Amino acid sequence: MASRGVVGIFFLSALPLLCLELRRGIPDIGIKDFILLCGRIFLLLALLTLIISVTTSWLNSFKSSQVYLKEEEEEKNEKRQKLVRKKQQEAQGEKANRYIENVLKPHQEMKLKKLEERFYQMTGETWKLSSGHKLGVFDLPEEPSETAKEVVTVALRCPSGRVLRRRFFKSCSSQVLLDWMMRLGYQTSLYSLSTSFPRRPLAVARGSSLGDVGITVDTVLNVEEKEQSN
Structure with missing residues (x-):
């Protein structure tokens, strides 16, 4: 659209020159000279159209490259931000895991151990808290009958x-x-x-x-x- 507008402007600007040439050369101009003049004018217009078309294409490609570079830069920035957020989340996750392993888990184990000790103390089975002999490893003599003597x-x-x-x-x-x-x-x-x-x-x-x-x-x-x- 822009190239067509420019061609039209050049064409309109060339009309006065054409009219001036025709006015000057009407007494002496012939058909052959008129055709040559029109050919020159059309050749000039074709050259201008080619220059304008090439210039417009170059401008459009330059704008497209600028837009592409801008989109590529925005995509890189977005990827960089995602990478930064991912690293931050991983750091937070590792920090939370260390807190659970070093603080919460030992605290819960100690709390459970105290509750277990209190329970066995109340039931009188604190022997279960020690690491002594296993149950059932002591051999007892066979129990005598009720009618046995002594x-x-x-x-x-x-x-x-x-x-x-x-x-x-x-x-x-x-x-x-x-x-x-x-x-x-x-x-x-x-x-x-x-x-x-x-x-x-x-x-x-x-x-x-x-x-x-x-x-x-x-x-x-x-x-x-x-x-x-x-």
């Missing part, structure tokens, strides 16, 4: 409130009581045995029998938690 029934009153009973021969080693207590999960490093009435610690020794430590009749023993020294 047999006593021993009841263990646990800190949790349950009472467990078992029969033993009086000739059994008194160590069997500690083995029984350990088998129930109460370790000797944390718990001890004591008589009920009168209350006194039970002196257990591997070389002493149940009768030697005073258990000659059916007896109730208390499983008591030892006082932990600082």
